[in-house]
Amino acid sequence: MPWLRARSEPDGDGEFVFKGDRVVIRPKRLEDARDDYAWRTDEELARLDATRPIRMPYEDFVKYSKDELLYSSVTSRRLAIDTLDGRHIGNCMYYDIDVRRGRAELGIMIGDREYWGKGYGTESVDSLLTHIFTATSLNLVYLHTLEWNNRARRSFAKSGLREVKKVRRGGLDFVLMEIDRPRWEELSKDQNGATNSSRDGHVTSAENDGRWPSDE
16 A cells, blocks of 8 residues: 555664554564563463463573574565554564465554554554565465454454464364455445554564464
8 A cells, every 4th residue: 555655664774563553563673572582481371372381491582583683585574563662562564475376364463461452453454464565565464363262263254364264273172263365455445535444553474483472
């Protein structure tokens, strides 16, 4: 969308960030490790993300985070979510990027509880989808969220994702949700200039294979 491109600007390293009304999506930095460690050792966040809290010492986690920044994968893009005043409140990513099929999976987590239930999760998903559909050639974005997590399902639906089917994996029940480029473009036209006033803000799509959490 042109409006998002106009609100995109380089960060201190010359990389681009993506701005919504209240959030900035930016590349990950090593300074994020302290927040990330707190969130990934959190029992409740792990349950919402259908995974287990990590147990490694903080020093090892910092080394792990540094390696991920140095040796990034071409099949995933990990990003941080900040408030407009620079507070790191969560993470998002798109991964399992399949260029040939034009698709990728989305994950998001709002880790800072002060920003739960205030619409930051939905706005972050909106911003990430706008980035994906304007800055990449991907045509389909999908995610898996726990079936019992109705708040997450409602929030993702507000961003235009549709429920496709139930999926059973790892002994847990998930709902597969997705949005394609034509649907996103149509919704963007419908919402052009409109304000989304009622947003659930604490979402979670599951990424339980060592990747960053989602947004519940």
